[in-house]
Amino acid sequence: MADRPIRVRYAPSPTGHLHIGNARTALFNYLFARHYNGTMVLRIEDTDQKRNIADGEKSQIENLHWLGIDWDEGPDKGGDFGPYRQSERKDIYMKYINQLLAEGKAYESYKTEEELQADREAQQANHEMPHYVYEYEGLTEAEKQAKIDAAKAKALTPVIRFHIPEDKTYEWQDIVKGDISIDGNTIGGDFVILKRDGMPTYNFAVVIDDHLMEITHVLRGDDHIANTPKQMAVYDALGWEAPVFGHMTLIINGATGKKLSKRDENVLQFIEQYRELGYLPNAMFNFITLLGWSPKGEDEIFTKKEFIKLFDEKRLSKSPARFDQKKLEWVNNKYIKETQPSELTALALENLIEAGRVPADPDANTIEWARQMISLYIPQMSYTQQVVDLSSIFFEDRTELTEDEMKEIADDNALPIIKLLKEKLEALDVFTAYFINQEVYQIRLALGVKGRKLFMPVRIAATFHMHGPQLAETMELMGRDKVMANIDRVLALIEK
RNA sequence: UGCCCGUUGGUCAAGUGGUUAAGACGCUUGGUUCUCAGCCAAGAAUCACGGGUUCGACUCCCGUACGGGUGACCA
Numbered sequence: 001m002a003d004r005p006i007r008v009r010y011a012p013s014p015t016g017h018l019h020i021g022n023a024r025t026a027l028f029n030y031l032f033a034r035h036y037n038g039t040m041v042l043r044i045e046d047t048d049q050k051r052n053i054a055d056g057e058k059s060q061i062e063n064l065h066w067l068g069i070d071w072d073e074g075p076d077k078g079g080d081f082g083p084y085r086q087s088e089r090k091d092i093y094m095k096y097i098n099q100l101l102a103e104g105k106a107y108e109s110y111k112t113e114e115e116l117q118a119d120r121e122a123q124q125a126n127h128e129m130p131h132y133v134y135e136y137e138g139l140t141e142a143e144k145q146a147k148i149d150a151a152k153a154k155a156l157t158p159v160i161r162f163h164i165p166e167d168k169t170y171e172w173q174d175i176v177k178g179d180i181s182i183d184g185n186t187i188g189g190d191f192v193i194l195k196r197d198g199m200p201t202y203n204f205a206v207v208i209d210d211h212l213m214e215i216t217h218v219l220r221g222d223d224h225i226a227n228t229p230k231q232m233a234v235y236d237a238l239g240w241e242a243p244v245f246g247h248m249t250l251i252i253n254g255a256t257g258k259k260l261s262k263r264d265e266n267v268l269q270f271i272e273q274y275r276e277l278g279y280l281p282n283a284m285f286n287f288i289t290l291l292g293w294s295p296k297g298e299d300e301i302f303t304k305k306e307f308i309k310l311f312d313e314k315r316l317s318k319s320p321a322r323f324d325q326k327k328l329e330w331v332n333n334k335y336i337k338e339t340q341p342s343e344l345t346a347l348a349l350e351n352l353i354e355a356g357r358v359p360a361d362p363d364a365n366t367i368e369w370a371r372q373m374i375s376l377y378i379p380q381m382s383y384t385q386q387v388v389d390l391s392s393i394f395f396e397d398r399t400e401l402t403e404d405e406m407k408e409i410a411d412d413n414a415l416p417i418i419k420l421l422k423e424k425l426e427a428l429d430v431f432t433a434y435f436i437n438q439e440v441y442q443i444r445l446a447l448g449v450k451g452r453k454l455f456m457p458v459r460i461a462a463t464f465h466m467h468g469p470q471l472a473e474t475m476e477l478m479g480r481d482k483v484m485a486n487i488d489r490v491l492a493l494i495e496k
Numbered sequence: 497u498g499c500c501c502g503u504u505g506g507u508c509a510a511g512u513g514g515u516u517a518a519g520a521c522g523c524u525u526g527g528u529u530c531u532c533a534g535c536c537a538a539g540a541a542u543c544a545c546g547g548g549u550u551c552g553a554c555u556c557c558c559g560u561a562c563g564g565g566u567g568a569c570c571a
Contacts, residue, residue, distance in 0.1 A: 013571050048570055113569080120567095127497040130567055159569055177501065186499045188567060195569040202571045225500060226566040247501085250565075254507075257563070290520095294509060298519040317509085320564065324507050327521040333534095380533035390533090408531095440530095455530025467532040 006038025008217050009210070010064075010071070013045040014056025018063035018271040020323065021221060021251050021260055024288050028248060028316070029219050030069045031289070035311040041213055042074030044085045045206075047199045057085075063271045067281050068304055073213075081213040086205050093200040096208055096238065097160055097193060105237045106193060108158035110151040111135050132161070132189035160194035162204065162234060170229035175246030176316040177222070182229045191230055203227055207234040215243050219313075222247035223259070246313060249292050254322040267323060278347045278384025279328070283335035287328045292317045301334055329382035336381055345371040348384040355388040357395055373477050376469035393468050394478060401493060405466045413449050414457040415494055420446060421458055422487045431480040433472035440472070461490040 010026040012018075018026075033040040042061075046052050061076060073079025083089055100106035111132075120130040136144040151158065168184040193204035200208075210218060225247050235242040250259045253267055262269060268277075274284055285304060294317070295302070295310045302310070336344065349370055352358040358366060377390050401409075409418070424439040425431075440458060444450050460466055462475050464486045475483050 011571090015571080045571060051570065109569095116568090124497085129498040131498095174501095180500070182500065192569050197569080199569090201569070206571090221565095222501070223565055224571090227571090249502080252564075259565075290508070292508090296510085298510085300508095300520055319502050321509090322507060324521065327508065330521055337534095377533085379535085450530095452530055459530065465531090469531095469533080471530065 004214070004216055006033065006036045006217060007041060007213065007215050008033045008038060008219060009041035009043050009213065009215050011043040011045050011206070011209075012060050013048065013051070014060060015048070015051045015053060016056065016262065016270075017059050018067075019260075019262060019269055020271065020288065023063070023067060023271050023284075024251060024291060025219065025221055025248065026064055026069055027067070027285065027288055028293070028313075030071075031307055031311040032217065032219060032313060033072075034308040038216075039073065040071040041079070041081070041215070042071040042077075042084065043209060043213070044075055044087075045202065046085055046087045047195075047202065047205055049087075049197065049199065059272075063275070066275060067271060068285050086200070086209065089205075089209070090198065090200075092212065093194075093205060093208055097200070097204075100162065100193075100237060101160065103237075104163075106160050106162045107136075107190075108148055108151075109135060109161040109190075109192070110148070110156055110158050129186070129188070132191070134190065157196050159192045159196050161190040162193045162230075162237070163190050164230070164233050165236075168233070168236075170232045172228065172232070172242070172245055174225075175217070175219070175244060175313050176249075177225075177247055177318060180225065180228075182226075184229065184233070187226070187229050193234075203230045204234060207231050207238070207240075210243055211235070211238070211240050217244045217246065219246040219248060221250055223250060246316070248316055249318060249320040251291060251323050252320045254324065257322075260323060267325075274383075276385075278351055278386075279332050280335045280339060283328075283332040286335070287331045291321045291323070301331070333380075333382050336378060336384075341371055341375050341378070344378065344384060345374050348374045348387045351385040351388055352391075357388060357391070369477065372473070376473055376477070393463055393465050393474070398464055399489070401460065401464070401490070402466075405460050406493075408456045408466055409460055409490065409494060411453065411457070413447065413453055416447060417443060417449060417454060417457045418461040418487060418491060418494070421461060422484070422491070425480065425483065425487070428480075431476060433470075433476040436472040436475050461487045464489065 008029045010029045012022055012026075030040055032038070042064075044057050044060075046057075057075065064070075071077065073081060073084065075082075075084040097106065101108075116132070119133050123130050136147065139147065148158075164184055164187065166185040166189075169181055170184060171179065171181040174180050191203060192201050194200055209215075228245055228247075232242050252258060253260050255267075260267065260269060268274060271284065275281075282304065285307075286302060289302075289307055290300065293315055295312075295315065345367065349358060349362065349367065352370065353360050353362070358370060362370070373391055373394065374384075374387055377387055381387065381390070408414075420443050421439070424442060425436070428435055428439060440454070443458075444454055447454075455471065456466065459468065459471050462471070462483045463478065468474050478486075
């Protein structure tokens with residue numbers, strides 16, 4: 001096994017959009033493959049026809065690409081081990097199912113849903129773990145055959161169950177958890193490998209696919225630990241060697257302490273949602289990689305290349321990690337500061353359009369204006385959608401000042417400053433930050449007021465807010481008309 | 497109820513028998529700036545508990561507690 005070239009896979013089912021937990025699984029498989037110069041396979045596990053959704057596969061692929069994850073083989077790429085959709089591999093599964101049937105390692109089961117349900121209820125009442133009870137228990141081979149024939153005569157369709165050898169103990173060395181050992185009699189009895197609709201079940205199909213696709217390492221969420229012995233039993237039955245398993249801890253909901261579930265609505269769960277808010281792919285990559293894994297040293301910010309180089313599966317954490325939105329914001333802000341303003345503008349523009357702040361098809365002037373406005377907020381922006389709120393100073397038309405703001409301009413110095421400001425700005429030829437600053441300086445010289453006492457009245461009069469980004473730049477972006485209107489409004493309020 | 501896994505500050509975490517128990521986010525305080533933010537500096541805060549083993553345990557062993565996972569003709 002160790003000598004074979006490393007092959008790993010990410011195997012989503014197309015049942016929804018890319019979830020953070022799945023993204024993390026994909027990420028670590030990707031890092032593992034790239035670190036060891038191995039091969040990354042994308043396989044679509046679409047055996048549950050009821051749950052598949054129309055664009056599930058497409059959406060997975062798009063979001064993975066957005067995150068910066070790529071693969072070498074998959075439904076969209078081809079490869080020597082295809083097809084890469086389980087729904088297209090039915091003939092392959094049937095071959096092995098027939099083989100197990102012929103060898104007596106699997107059998108037709110006619111137990112109905114009602115019977116199974118009754119079994120489970122009885123077991124539960126008995127404080128036992130729910131498990132399948134062998135329906136041909138104590139029957140001779142002939143009696144068993146007779147029972148099957150009787151069912152066939154009624155035109156019933158069976159499912160195929162796999163016979164679990166209950167006296168075996170399944171043990172493996174897990175890459176992340178270490179030695180794990182599970183008794184064959186605790187895993188729930190003979191399980192279904194072929195459903196009545198003719199599709200194989202997950203626990204069977206993965207084994208066939210992982211083996212045929214020559215997967216060497218299976219890195220997945222630790223909710224699959226309980227499936228592992230079932231899969232190992234299938235490997236045994238087929239005479240195959242199982243791959244190396246690594247069960248990574250789940251990401252848990254910070255508020256509930258439970259596995260991050262698609263039903264939790266208080267946490268943003270899908271990569272797409274972050275994308276829409278203007279999170280950057282590299283920041284997401286960075287943040288998610290550091291959830292449940294850490295490199296040596298003290299750094300927190302790494303490029304993808306560095307992560308690939310540093311990746312070490314032995315440093316995967318054994319205990320679950322909470323998703324910390326605040327830290328993600330910090331990481332994203334770091335990346336925002338490193339990103340070209342033009343790129344940020346493109347993202348933020350979408351958010352502004354979405355919010356109705358900017359027309360859907362902005363002209364060149366608007367784009368340039370937006371670029372400058374967004375630049376003012378780069379130091380404090382956690383994600384670009386925040387410009388919508390941050391920039392409200394440019395869009396709102398307030399008519400009243402808050403108590404705090406009134407206090408700032410109640411000073412005796414305030415009125416002369418504002419009056420002089422109005423005068424100077426009216427006379428200004430070119431309404432740009434540079435010249436505005438000059439005029440403010442002139443006011444300082446003329447009235448002998450400086451610092452907060454000077455700037456606060458100017459800020460409030462010009463912007464109608466006591467907070468905002470650099471004053472002169474803000475005024476330039478607001479434009480002379482709006483600034484003059486603000487000043488008049490504030491003057492009116494003072495005189496009242 | 498069974499089986500499996502886990503437990504270092506509020507959060508992410510380093511740590512592998514002897515350390516002042518790193519670092520980051522967050523928080524608090526101070527500095528800087530016209531404000532907010534940012535930036536800089538400082539600070540508070542941690543080994544779940546009980547037994548062993550040992551000269552010495554966060555580190556090894558055993559129990560307890562707590563948390564999580566699993567139980568399908570979902571994956």
